[in-house]
Amino acid sequence: MSVRTHSLMRKASRFAARHTLQRWLPLRRQRAVISFSFDDVALSACTTGAALLQEYQARATFFVCGGLENQLEQGQLCHHGAQLQQLHSDGHEIACHTYSHLNCELQPLSVLQADWDRNRQYLAELGIPASGFAFPFGAYDLGSKHAAAQRFSYSRITGGGMQQGRADLHALRAQALYAGKTTDEEISHLIAEAAAQGAWLIFYSHEVSDQPGPWGTTPAQLRFALQTARDAGCELLNIRDAIQAYQAFSA
């Protein structure tokens, strides 16, 4: 098969996956919600990131790969177990990002299931329940979306956009917060749009450092996003708490 055909098939598979197996959550609250999430998870997200969130009385979602504990990922030192326990007890959400940072797209389901089990076991040993999930690299297909839907209370993807009017709990859209890519104007525009529409906007990033790599944010950028969200009157909730708030409103 040619590279082009393969690429087209992957695009078709992703399109099919996004537009099927949806589980809609109605977003009937008027006030916009902004969520912050960190993938992998870098040590600096657990320390600098969490502290900044807490300064704004906000809590984040941390999508953890157990296999990255004390490891370097993209040159960034990652979390250790005691920090995750602290974040959990401080009210942050700890969720799953696979154990081995797997690309779930086209992955044999048996491999995926075993890896998810391993991550659940890792978090269970820390005494942390985790029901949410984010696809590493934002990569998923129909099979992995279906398998994740059966196991997790929600799945987060990437690729930008926000949830307006309703949210597909099996493919929550999220917007990158990368210091080298996301401009302040973009952040302001997205938050203003979320506030105007009463939408739910989810940011994701990795490390929180004054010198981040291409997939990280700076403390200044994170603070700018938090302050802008607060000034716009948005509510700051992690993904788990946002879902609970929307569900309570719809019940």
Ligand SMILES: [Zn+2]
């Ligand atoms: Zn990741």
